[in-house]
Amino acid sequence: MDFELPGEDHPKRQEIRAWFEANPHPSGLALAQAGFAVPHWPRPWGLEADAELQLIIDQEMKRAGVHVPRNPVAINNCAQSLLTHGTEAQRQHFLWPALSGEHTWCMLFSEPSGGSDLGNLRTVARLDGDHYVIKGHKIWTSLAHKAKVGVLVARTDPDQPKHKGLSEFLVDMDTPGIRVRPIIDMSAHENEYNEVFLEDVRIPADRLLGKEGEGWALCTTQLQTERVALSRPGAIWGHGPSARELVEGLAEIRALADGAIRDEAAQIFVEGEILRLLACRALSDRMNAKAPGPEGAIHKMLAAPHGQRVVDLAKRSQGARGMIAGEKPFPSQLAGDDPYDDWDYAFWFSQAVTLGVGTQEVLKNVVAERMLGLPRELDPTARLPWAEARRKQA
Incomplete structure (x- = not known):
């Protein structure tokens, strides 16, 4: 089997190269509207490109000295969820600014008390009329200090087992009640990671992604997509x-x-x-x-x-x-x-x-349990209502 890509004279390559020659300094929006930001996505966002065409596009962009907008959380991880679980209004509002790099995204997942156990998070989202009220604390959030949009996982039903009571939201990071504190490391470079505090943050109910209780399925799919991309x-x-x-x-x-x-x-x-x-x-x-x-x-x-x-x-x-x-x-x-x-x-x-993006130990557990069929790590709280499990742990 030939794993090398088509040569210089291939029609697909020539077409892509001609576009970059005609657009030597494209904006992020121009790249997105041409379908180059996510070429494998369906139109109008992408080109419905097969694997070969996507790799050709990567090569031709590198040859032209052009980079897709750097927005890894949106492009690599989370925005795909809008295609299958988001409403049309959510797609129109969020996707073009994300794909063009105008609005940076961050993932509000990890918490200080949860470690690698994402299912045990404590941030809560309570429905109050046509808004959700969110209260909690996130940590190790990449790009939160620059992000316009946060993809937030919160607990909407504490009476469900810990993995079933979670929901996912799209949050404007400048919403009142959100406070970002940088985590400074010893590299002398600008910080990448942050703590995020959410104090009675009110967001419209239409910012719920998918349905209540689908948060665990959404975020695990996003993490797997991220791991492939990385x-x-x-x-x-x-x-x-x-x-x-x-x-x-x-x-x-x-x-x-x-x-x-x-x-x-x-x-x-x-x-x-x-x-x-x-x-x-x-x-x-x-x-x-x-x-x-x-x-x-x-x-x-x-x-x-x-x-x-x-x-x-x-x-x-x-x-x-x-x-x-x-x-x-x-x-x-x-x-x-x-x-x-x-x-x-x-x-x-x-x-x-x-x-x-998951420690080596967490990844080994995933491989052992979900691919090799080895016994799962014992978790006596997995089937208990989350609120009851918390009382027993206290």
């Missing part, structure tokens, strides 16, 4: 330097003359190719309307430590010089607009990739 060959969340670029760079500085480095680089290159082919299969599943499943956990479980190995070998190949900030390991590979393209940034950030 499992491309790039070292950091699927972006940035890849194993192919690592091998090219090591050849450039003649590091492959060292047998130990050559063997390690070969192993990392094979891992990168496996991830590339898994990404092709994931794209094919999406084109055929197959909902993302627990296989996303395998993708992310493989991709996260692989990315760490990619950037680690790049820095080690520099020797002591690799400890100096700004000393690029490979002179011909300069940073692009995406900070993850920078080898230094990717190296410092790489420690987070086995924690974010």
Whole structure:
């Protein structure tokens, strides 16, 4: 089977290339309206592209030096839910600003008391006339300090078991009662993560996504979609330097003359190719309307430590010089607009990739229970009404 994409003279490639030549500096809205932000989506949002066309578009965008708007929560994770569960009014209101990058989104999921147990969250949403009143506390929320829209999971029925009483909402982040506090780390870069406090936040009832009680199904699908999206060959969340670029760079500085480095680089290159082919299969599943499943956990479980190995070998190949900030390991590979393209940034950030979007331990549980059929981890509160379980834990 041929896993390479069509050549330079292929009609599909020529058509896409001609568009970028005619639009050398497209706006985010122009890219979205052309269908390039989410080419696999149905029209008018996308092009109903098959996996091959989507990968061709990715290549041609990189060749043209063009990037889709950076709005990962909307484009990679949550906005797809509006296609199948949202109302037409919600789609028209939220999707174009999301796909064009005008409105950044964030995911209000994790909570301080829940850890990795999302089903045990304590944020509550109470229906009051034609509004919901929300009270709670979220943490580790990426981009909350920049987001216009938050995808919020809250408990609407405390008398249901913990996974069945959840609902999902689309919240304007400038709504009164929402307070965002940045989490500052030691990297000296601008913060990415935040705490979000919700004090009697009133949102219109038509901001409910789907139906009450569907929150668990929605958010788990979104997390699986995110894990697939983050499992491309790039070292950091699927972006940035890849194993192919690592091998090219090591050849450039003649590091492959060292047998130990050559063997390690070969192993990392094979891992990168496996991830590339898994990404092709994931794209094919999406084109055929197959909902993302627990296989996303395998993708992310493989991709996260692989990315760490990619950037680690790049820095080690520099020797002591690799400890100096700004000393690029490979002179011909300069940073692009995406900070993850920078080898230094990717190296410092790489420690987070086995924690974010599900720790390795959580992912192993998913694979063990849902794919290998091993016994589930004992949870005596799973079938109890959430309010009763909380009283017993108190």
